[in-house]
Amino acid sequence: MIATPNDPILAIENVGKAFGALKVLTDVNLTVNAGEFVGLIGPNGAGKTTLFNVVTGFLTPSHGKISFAGGDITHAKPHQRVRAGIVRTFQKSMVFPDLTVLENLALAIRALEHGYGWWRSAKQIALADAQALDVLGRVGMQSHAYKAVSSLSYGEQRIVDVLVSLAMKPRMLLLDEPTAGLSKAEGDHLIEVIRATGTGTSIILVAHDLDIVFSVCDRVAVLDLGKMIACDTPAAIRAHEGAQAAYLGKNKEVSA
Template identity: 70%
Template sequence: HGRVAFAGEDITGAKPDVRVRAGLVRTFQKSMAFPELSVRENLALAARSQAGEGYGWFGSRKAVTAADEAADELLTRAQLRDRAELPVAGLSYGEQRIVDVLVSLAMRPRVLLLDEPTAGLSRAEGEHLIEVVRTLGEDLSTILIAHDLDIVFRVCDRVAVLDLGRLIACDTPDAIKAHEGAQAAYLGASLGEAA
C-alpha cells in the first residue's frame, strides 16, 4: 500500500470531486460522457463544474455563456464542430473517446491522466485523439497509461516502465528503448524492434 500526493497534499482515498477540484482529472477506458446529451452539453457541463456552478443547467448568464464559449472553443480546436449538437450515443467509438478527453480538458486540469486512450480505436482515430491531446493539452502535464509502444515513444517526453507494480526504469523514450531491464520486463525482446 502506498499513498498518493498531489501538489503537496495527500489525496489517497480522496473522492473524485475533491481530486478534480485540486486539478487532477482522468479519463477511463469506458466512455463516461452522458450518452443522451449532446457533445456541446457534455462539454458545457464539465466547464460549469469547474466554474463553481455545479452540474446544474441553471446559473448566472455569465457562467452559462462562459461555459458555452469554452465548449465551442474545444469543439473547434478538436475539429468536432459539426458534431456539436449530436447526442454522444450517436457518435463513433473514436469520436466518443475524443469527447471524453475534451470533457476532461473542459475541467481545466493541471494534470490529465489518460488510461489507454487509444484502446479499441483504428489507427486513424488513435492518431486524431493523440493529436487532440497534444494540441489542446500543451500547457498541462499529461500522464499516459498505454501498452501501444508506438504511441508512447512518439508522444511522451519521459517513459516509466513498471513490472508488477515495481518501477523498472524512468527515462527518455530513446533511453528506455536501450534499457535491458525495461526490455525484459515489458516485452522479453528488444524495444527498439517494437517501435
C-alpha cells in the same frame, strides 16, 4: 504553491498498495514535472490501473505519500483532487450518450466552476456553452456540437471523452488507454487532439501502443509486478533490459 516548468507537480514517494496479503504496488517512486508528458507502460497486471486509482483518490495507498503542486493529497478524496486540478479518463467512455457534444462539455465546465445543481443563471449557462464551443473550435469539431454523442463514431466518441476532461482545465490529466479500440489513424488523431488542447497540462498516459508512447512522451515509466523498474527517455527505455524482459512476458503474477 504553483509549479513552474521543470518543477515536480506530482511526487509519488514510496507508495505501496496491498489487498490483504496481495501486494499490487511496492515502494513506487515517480515525479512528473509541470507540462511534462509521461508514459506509463508495463505488462498486463503490472499495477498501472492501481497506480492511477491511488493518484486519483479512488484507492488509498497502504503506505507512502503523494504530493501535488506542493501539497500532500495522500488522503484527499477524488472530488478534492479534481478541484486541485487532477482529472482522469477511464478505459470505458464516461460521457452522457444521449446529450449533445456541447452539452457534455458544458456540463463538465459548469460542474467544475459552480458545482453540481439544477439551478444556473442564464449567464453561467451561456458562458459554459461559449467555453465548450471554444474547445471544439480548437480541434475542428464545431460541426459536431449539436449532435448526440451516441450518433458519433466510436473514435469520435473517444475524442469527446478526452475533450470533456480537457474542458475542466486540468493541471494534470491521466489517460487510461485512450486509443484502445481505435485504428492507427484514429489513435494518431486523438493524440494530436490531446497535444493541441492540453498545452501546459501535465499528462500521464497508459497505453499498450508503444509506438504512440515512444513518439509523444518526454519520459517513459515502466511498472512490472507492482515495482517501478525504470523511468527514462524513450530511447533509454527501448534499450533497458528490464523493460524488454517485462514485455517478453516474464514474471507476470500480479493482477491490477
